[in-house]
Amino acid sequence: MYYDTQTNNHGMRYDPIKAIVGPRPIAWIGSVSPEGVYNLAPYSFFNLVSDDPPMIMFSSGGRKDTQRNIEESGEFTVSLVVSSLIENMNLSSAAVVADVDEFVLAGLTPVTGVQVKAPRVGESPVALECRLWKTVPLRPPQGKSEPFWTALIASIVGVHIDEAYIRDGRLDTAALQPVARLGYMDYTRVSSESLFTLNRPAVDLKTGAVRVEDQPWDGRYP
Numbered sequence: 001m002y003y004d005t006q007t008n009n010h011g012m013r014y015d016p017i018k019a020i021v022g023p024r025p026i027a028w029i030g031s032v033s034p035e036g037v038y039n040l041a042p043y044s045f046f047n048l049v050s051d052d053p054p055m056i057m058f059s060s061g062g063r064k065d066t067q068r069n070i071e072e073s074g075e076f077t078v079s080l081v082v083s084s085l086i087e088n089m090n091l092s093s094a095a096v097v098a099d100v101d102e103f104v105l106a107g108l109t110p111v112t113g114v115q116v117k118a119p120r121v122g123e124s125p126v127a128l129e130c131r132l133w134k135t136v137p138l139r140p141p142q143g144k145s146e147p148f149w150t151a152l153i154a155s156i157v158g159v160h161i162d163e164a165y166i167r168d169g170r171l172d173t174a175a176l177q178p179v180a181r182l183g184y185m186d187y188t189r190v191s192s193e194s195l196f197t198l199n200r201p202a203v204d205l206k207t208g209a210v211r212v213e214d215q216p217w218d219g220r221y222p
Contacts, residue, residue, distance in 0.1 A: 019183025031069035044181035079121035083177035129158035
């Protein structure tokens, strides 16, 4: 099948776009309002966009509490959603009023950052401290004059890692069991059964031959 996104004539019961582009990592974003109220919310339009300097991007539909807090303070945290925290993450997604602390709502411990005042999730084994770099209003939806989505780009200024998940000088992703968003109401998780390693091909500059070496990764990206 083929369909035009301008008309969305896919003929399916639900729009398949989110199911096609996935799994998507989840930014579990902690922020604090000018009044000092903590906020916590998950966003799945999120990813790392640069490693030097380390930068991330997420986008928000509508100017929600998270976006307002970040624009006011210029900072936030991103905590990793892992398998043991799925229900807490889901509770924190509730569309409650601005003076409700989602850390309390979801039964989680807020921990103030080292370089930022925004709280991270104390129960999460990995968290990032971030400072806002730029906001980018995205193109308005079809037939609208004002944008609904805004992309927020930020620098990662600090990283928290539970050392129990550092093994042989590497972060053990399978042991963390991070959760990712799919389409509809579907999610998935990384596990030792689903994780696999694939070396990148090496190119012989003299002959142009391409080969994939069957040996442990040397820590470099060709």
